[in-house]
Amino acid sequence: MRRWMSGAFLWLVLAGAGLAQDENQPQRIVLSWERDPATSQSVSWRTVRQLDNAAGQVVRVKGWARTFEDSARTVKARSAKIKTQTGAAYTHYSVRFDGLEPGVRYAYRVGCEEHWSEWNLFRTAGADSEAFSFFYLGDVQNDIRSEVAPLLRAMYADAPQSRFIVFAGDLVNRGMEDANWAEFFEAFGPIVRMTPLIAAPGNHDTNKEMLDDRGNRRVDPLYLAHFAFPQDGPDAEHFKETAYTLDYQCVRIIVLNSNAYNDERQVRWLESVLVAPRKPWTIVLFHHPVYSTGSERDNKELRATLAPLFEKYGVDLVLQGHDHYYGRTGKILQERIVAADAAAPVYAVSISGPKMYKQNKTFTHLMRRMIGETQLYQILTLSPQHLTYVCKSLDGEVKDGFTLLKQAQGTVLVEKPLPSVGCYCPER
Ligand SMILES: [Fe+2]
Secondary structure (H helix, E strand, O other), X not given: OHHHHHHHHHHHHHHHHHHHHHOOOOEEXXXXXXXXXXXXXXXXXXXXXXXXXXXXXXXXXXXOHHHHHHHOEEEEOEEXXXXXXXXXXXXXXXXXXXXXXXXXXXXXXXXXXXXXXOOEEEEOOOOOOOOEEEEEEOEOOOOHHHHHHHXXXXXXXHOOOOOOEEEOOOOOOOOOOHHHHHHHHHHHOOHHHHOOEEEOOOHHHEEEEEEOOOOOEEEOHHHHHHOOOOOOOOOOHHHOOOOEEEEEOOEEEXXXXXXXXXXXXXXXXXXXXXXXXXXXXXXXXXXXXXXXXXXXXXXXXXXXXXXXXXXXXXXXEEEEOXXXXXXXXXXXXXXXXXXXXXXXXXXXXXXXXXXXXXXXXXXXXXXXXXXXXXXXXXXXXXXXXXXXXXXXXXXXXXXXXXXXXXXXXXXXXXXXXXOOOOOOOOOO
């Protein structure tokens, strides 16, 4: 008994020493962008203990990793302390590396003396003329560790050169619960340390006890603490990092906070972005679908507010989530399918997590493909002349796809044959 107790005591001492070290170690490291992806890169992470000298280091990759430490540039991090629902406090950090060269591979690490992360890699955006791919995920949300992790590994193995991941909201089931985010980061592992994330907030990412000045639920502070997104959105505090734009090579991605779809400030801002000079392609990303695929759902007001703007200003593609049932339309104008060469948007709703809903038959006449009870990921490949969209299931089977070809007068939607190649990126 005494022997057992002394063994247990030793274990506690060692575990305590290990814990003390972990309190300084960076956790939940994730890449995102606040500024131009060709010349900047942001990184976020957290520690248990507050560290005043936290920083990021960045270096252009050359032949020998041993040289990284001596030639890296150090940038001081900004920090914010967050108390979670359980009462535990963490310090969240972000650092932005500016002045980078376009189209180049960099190594980075975050932390501070004695407590650096491993070196990770990212690549800056290149010339607009270069083809590239990215991932699109629907709601991840539920059982992320046990049931979404396999999909993420299938997705990454399929097209590791993809340059970023777009999320159509509901990243977790309860945005205010730290345990949900623990699952999220465990499931994504090193993928988000190398592949930046662009996210639109869903309803599950909000806090029902925090309302904005229009009575809409605000995105939970814990969601916001984990990422660093652009702050060029509508002029109101609650849109900060929840509605924004990012230009990556030949595409402009417009992210909306559809929890506040009825806020006239976001509608005005969206129109101002659509009127401004744009890239060859325009993709809009948000959570609640214009044409619902999940049973007993119909976002009439949202449709009446947003669809006319997408149609008027030539949005090419709208990526959404929320309905837990896959659907992808043809080109739509005023709630009708139009010709493949008409100037009109295509809409997609995807689902990546395991929670599934029943089919909504209201809009089947607009849908080219509907898929139920299947976890899906999408790989989009763009060049100034073409946009290819491939939707795949966990087993790697192509379930849907199309190509938009640029022509002198707009685009042509090509649906046959089904594109099977996911990624054309030469390197990452
Ligand atoms: Fe949702």
